[in-house]
Amino acid sequence: MTRAKKAKAPATPALLTDATLPAPAMAGRDFLSNLDMTPQELRAVLDTAHSMKRGQWRQVKPLAGLTLALIFEKASLRTRTTFDVGMYQLGGHAITLTNQEIGLGTRERISDVARNLERWVDGVMGRVYLQQTLQELAQHARIPVINGLSDMLHPVQLLADYQTIEEHLGEVRGKRIVYIGDGNNLANSHIHMGVLTGADVTIVTPVGYEPNGAVLMDAVKQGARITLTNDLAAVDGADVLYTDVWISMGQEAEAEHRRRAFRGYQVNAAMLDRIAPNGIFLHCLPAHYGEEVVEEATDHPKSCVFNQAENRLHAQKALLYHILGGTQPRW
Known part of the structure; x- marks a missing residue:
């Protein structure tokens, strides 16, 4: 009688180490639109997202010591949670700022908000009403700005x-x-x-x-x-x-x-x-x-x-790594 072969256990993906991390593809860059990346950079981000979902990044903290400011003019469940958790899992920290607290363009000029944040944090994510707001933040901040949603685009x-x-x-x-x-x-x-x-x-x-x-x-x-x-x-x-x-x-009157x-x-x-x-x-x-x-x-x-x-979590973690990876903590 022929004995049935024992099924092989699925291979465990190799865990990444600090020495085997991919090079950040978009280091220090803004991400206001999907067209702010090339097809090759998109491929790098998606490959990283897949490997993060497989658990291959569990033992590395490439964003240790870095902080991301999260600006919200609009309510959020997925964007807020996944950027916050994503920074934590990569070793960094996120701070949430609502429009009630900072008043973009009302309590303070957008340019002044940008010039303050660039001195404290390493990147900014904005979920805002107008694409122009993100463009103005990016123009005046010497740190990366990420579009978490605007009236024009939702690239993440x-x-x-x-x-x-x-x-x-x-x-x-x-x-x-x-x-x-x-x-x-x-x-x-x-x-x-x-x-x-x-x-x-x-x-x-x-x-x-x-x-x-x-x-x-x-x-x-x-x-x-x-x-x-x-x-x-x-x-x-x-x-x-x-x-x-x-x-x-914002379109409730047209419902x-x-x-x-x-x-x-x-x-x-x-x-x-x-x-x-x-x-x-x-x-x-x-x-x-x-x-x-x-x-x-x-x-x-x-x-x-x-x-x-x-996958909002995995894809945004990958994006954060490819933009902020390699940034040296400033303290």
Whole structure:
């Protein structure tokens, strides 16, 4: 009788040491847009995010002695928690500053806030209303500034999104990524990622709610494969279906008008049946159930929504390492 072979235990990933850490790819740089990185730098950040999720960074603290200021004009669950926990896990420290405390542009000039922070901390992350606020902070601060969300872009979210896509679908180039809903900061950042990755990005949105025209035209000029349509048939066969809220913070006065405009663009189980058999559904959260999505969609077998939320931690830790890694503590 032939004895069955004992199954091999899965290999344990090798733990990194201070001597085997990759070189920081974006040392000391601002990150206000996904296009602030090259495709090669994006690859470095995503590779690091994957290795961090595998637990290979457990015994290193590359940001020991460093501090990140977290500025919040907007409420936050995922951005605040993951940047704070990420700095802690990498050996650093985060300090949260709400707009009530610092009053960007009201209590103090943005330039003065930047010139103060650069003397105390090693980097700034801002979740703000206006992209211009981040640009002004970056202009006046001699330390890196990271865009945690603005009216124009949400680049850190897209890092987590593409980490999630790679986990489930492998190579991103040529995959059909269909974003359905408001042509907001998420849609703009999806277009930027189409430039960087070679993904086939389709934006499905009602007339009058298209993404930023300059972002779209610049991407097309760079050779990105971007499709803009209001035809829901574009969902059919998608490798990734993505949606976001119809009513963002600050748009509450437009709520009823927007609900009418987006009727029919809701992601539900029937819509998920139309995407590719191995396709996945993503939503950056928070979800407004009964509007852009229903609960059975986030709980659907094709949903990777909460894995995507987890990856905010790993992707942002990777970004922090590649921007702040190698910085010497100033005390």
